[in-house]
Amino acid sequence: MSYSTLKLERLDKGVVWASIDNPPANAISDALVDDLDQLLTELEADRSARVLVIGSNHPKNFVAGADLKMMTQNASKYAGQGGAIRDAASRMQRVFDRVAKFPRPVIAAIHGHALGGGCELALACDFRFMSGGTIGLTEVSLGLIPGAGGTQRMTLLLGRAKATELIFFAKRLSKEEAEAIGLITKAVEPERLREEVVAFAESLSERAVFAMGLAKQAMDAAVPLDHGLAVEAENFERTFTTGEPLEGIAAFLQKRPAKFLKDAAAKA
Ligand code: COA
Numbered sequence: 001m002s003y004s005t006l007k008l009e010r011l012d013k014g015v016v017w018a019s020i021d022n023p024p025a026n027a028i029s030d031a032l033v034d035d036l037d038q039l040l041t042e043l044e045a046d047r048s049a050r051v052l053v054i055g056s057n058h059p060k061n062f063v064a065g066a067d068l069k070m071m072t073q074n075a076s077k078y079a080g081q082g083g084a085i086r087d088a089a090s091r092m093q094r095v096f097d098r099v100a101k102f103p104r105p106v107i108a109a110i111h112g113h114a115l116g117g118g119c120e121l122a123l124a125c126d127f128r129f130m131s132g133g134t135i136g137l138t139e140v141s142l143g144l145i146p147g148a149g150g151t152q153r154m155t156l157l158l159g160r161a162k163a164t165e166l167i168f169f170a171k172r173l174s175k176e177e178a179e180a181i182g183l184i185t186k187a188v189e190p191e192r193l194r195e196e197v198v199a200f201a202e203s204l205s206e207r208a209v210f211a212m213g214l215a216k217q218a219m220d221a222a223v224p225l226d227h228g229l230a231v232e233a234e235n236f237e238r239t240f241t242t243g244e245p246l247e248g249i250a251a252f253l254q255k256r257p258a259k260f261l262k263d264a265a266a267k268a
Contacts (some may be wrong), residue, residue: 001042003035007057011198013205014050016043017109019057026058027067028117028148033095040098050209051201052102054125055109062108062133065116066092068142068249075240086237089147092117093229096148099124101220103213105204109197110135111190115172120146123153126216128184129200131193134172135183141170142252143244143260147236152228158182 005022018039022032043049056062078084099106099121108114108125112133119135122128128135137150145151146167155163162181165171175187188196204212239245244260251258 001038003039005029005032005035006039008039010049011201013202014048014209015053015198015201015205016049016051017053017055017198019055020063021057023058025064025067026056026061026118027064027070028092028121029067029070033092037095037098040095040102044103050104050205052104052106053109053197053201054099054106054121055197056111058112060112060133061118062110062112062114063118063121064113065118065138066147068252072249072253075245083237085240086233089233089236090229092148093233096121096124097225097229100149100153101217103217104209105201105212107197107201107204109193110175110184111193113172116142116146116150117148120148120150120153122184123157124149127200128178129186129188129193129197130175130178130184131188131190132175134174135178136170136172137167138170138172140167141248141258143242143246143248143258144239145232145236147232149225149229149232151232152225154183156223 005020007019007021009017011017020026020032022029043052074088075085105127106125107127107129108122110122110128110130110133114122114133114135115138119137122135137146137154139146139150146154151167154166158166158181173183175184178184179187186196247260248258
């Protein structure tokens with residue numbers, strides 16, 4: 001199978017390293033979501049693929065989040081079509097959920113920024129190794145909310161109080177800060193990321209990976225996410241009725257601070 005936004009390497013001991021390669025920013029486009037979906041179908045059926053690593057070929061970004069340029073176009077295209085933005089969020093959720101439910105271990109190898117949907121993709125993995133950049137759910141700074149599972153998985157991983165602080169303030173954490181609160185598994189030096197992730201993936205692969213998949217499924221059953229994901233997708237669409245994304249995304253693209261307070265005062 002060939003992919004337009006992913007490069008696959010089959011390493012020793014059943015380790016598959018998939019690098020996201022979606023220039024210019026390694027943002028999450030429809031093509032990337034489709035490719036991830038197909039990759040999971042291919043690897044689920046391939047029992048020789050024992051451990052999946054998701055990395056990136058971009059020099060600075062693991063994944064820069066949802067494609068804000070595409071989102072601006074789609075928001076005007078979808079205007080008035082109730083449910084279309086929710087459905088787009090649901091589609092991303094569904095594919096990231098497939099990453100989370102992949103029946104063998106999945107590791108995120110994060111060498112650069114993992115923001116918004118990039119953080120959500122990392123959260124869907126079983127382990128996160130990070131060597132550079134920043135990580136965080138930055139959506140609220142844009143007037144959006146995390147729409148690909150982030151409100152659910154960050155809360156489950158870190159607890160409600162910490163998730164509230166990180167999501168409300170759209171915090172971007174260094175690898176040291178992320179390791180200190182348990183958002184990532186391990187902070188590593190940039191030159192050692194590949195080596196450490198491969199060694200860790202091989203040590204998983206030497207163990208009973210199919211049992212791990214079954215353990216994962218049982219752990220997931222403790223907290224079913226279906227309802228939370230549905231509310232998240234619905235509310236992701238509802239952000240577009242507040243007017244905040246209009247200001248937040250425009251400010252990002254114009255490289256200026258967002259003025260939510262001024263906007264609210266003008267409307268009052
Ligand atoms: N979607 C679309 N384009 C994006 C993008 C995104 N998520 N993130 C960055 N880009 C684009 C920028 O608009 C810029 O385009 P330009 O060259 O046409 O101006 C280009 O990528 C480089 O970005 P820039 O901010 O200049 O680079 P940087 O190295 O200083 O910072 C990031 C990189 C990823 C830290 C920064 O771009 C950023 O914060 N991006 C937004 C991340 C985010 O909040 N994502 C959540 C989306 S819901």
